[in-house]
Amino acid sequence: MKNTKKPVYITTKDFLVSGESFRLVYDSEFNMLVTTPQPTAENLPDYYESDAYISHTDSEKGLLPFLYQKVKQRALKKKVQLITKLNKGTGSVLDIGAGTGEFLKVASEKGWKIYGAEPNEKARSISEQKGVNLKDSYTEFSNQKFDVITLWHVLEHLPNLQESIKEIENLLKPGGTLLIAVPNYKSFDAKFYKEFWAAYDVPRHLWHFSKESMIKLFSEEIKLTSTKPMIFDSFYVSLLSEKYKTENSFSIRAFFIGLWSNIRAWSSKEYSSHIYCFKKAK
Template sequence: MTEQSDKTHCTTKDFLVSGESFSLVWNEDQKILITQPQPLKENLNKYYESNEYISHTDSKKGLINFLYQAVKNYSLKRKLRLIEKLHLGKGSLLDIGAGTGDFLKYAKDNNWEVNGVEVNASARSLSLNKGIQLKESIEECKGNQFDVVTLWHVLEHLPDLQNTVLNIEALVKEGGTLIVAVPNFNSYDAKFYKEFWAAYDVPRHLWHFSQESMKMLFSSKMTLVKTKPMIFDAFYVSLISEKYKNGNTFSLKAFWIGLRSNLSAWKTKEYSSLIYIFKKAN
């Protein structure tokens, strides 16, 4: 690492489970922030052991859960519409980090051949109740390829980033599509909330991406063809950030910051979260 690589961007903490402190360290070569220290792979699960970890539950109890589930249901249609516009038809779909399986169920109901990966046993169980059986690891998909591979706010969770990226690329058919959605630490809401920005979510988020880093991350086989915003994320992330910063379960200020973030990004294109769409060379 270069001297610049060791520069600490900020110190934050795990607000959800452990209360432990972590540093976000700038890596100049990759243009990313890295959570330090990183938990050992075998210890990661304990940081997800919370009833408040929303993507592993279907709960609608409480305002934040209710809003999350409402936006999730709306987003299912938008996600599939985006995929079908890009793919120009049906095909095989692999969703990595499939959570409780809602996206895959919606895709299956719309005549897609679906497969999914989810490491959390409780989420896999909820998915199975919906008729969607998920694999436990990416390794179980080895040797198969899919027309479309998606990771909706998942890449930031995966250990051993470089090898994981290569394994993901191998799962995409030639001419196929890879869709990756991640938070953007260059957004207005990230800069406003600083160490309280909920999308840092240490240590569950091991890596923190910018548009520059996402352009560098994948091999030359993958061409970035489009970047799209996730408008609702600015509001949702700001709502949780206010809770972390000021203890407010509901805050009108959070909606104001979310709005300012989106208005700022209308010019800068630095939205709170972004969807990166890659095509694999034939």
């Protein structure tokens, strides 16, 4: 009998909450890695219960959160400019995994009609204080269609990946724009840090994508129109990876690894993270 067991790409661990080890198994069909074993729906929220999980807070305490929040403000404006350009004006935008609502707040200030979903109750509460009300699941918008849908480092968190992608595609208007930002396990910084690469972030990240993955996973109705690098990610991820590897809160080497990752990506086009811009057929 032929052995169909999928190979283990690397073994890493949850550096943030539990310290548990997980295998990243290579899926040749989609050229991606799958976190194994995956948490159940019941215990997955437990892995997000950490004050250090900065996507669910607006904290600036500590060097890494401070840098993250400062760079985020500039990035938010760039993201809103991007969706406005791709949509050729404002319209309705659904942000899935909206965190504390910062992106939607900026989008609203620029004239967008905003909608959002965030499963974490603490993050939703912070968002509400800014006047941005979020649903706890994007499935609550199943009777609506949107000009733009965004997932900023969220797709890797969604259970039942292909089912989730199908549901998201159905929420998009014909001719609508879908923007997805995800880490790239084929980047230089991923290969350099190996099991310490912070963007693996197991088991919160259930899936780990390549550029090939992001073409194969979507239906023929959804066409990839462009891919944009997220230049800052290599620096932030390298800083966090150094912390996991050496326990140092700051490292000059991390800056040079992040810089070299971006320099290498000029030719390889394998940046630490990418934004994938899709268009749905009319």
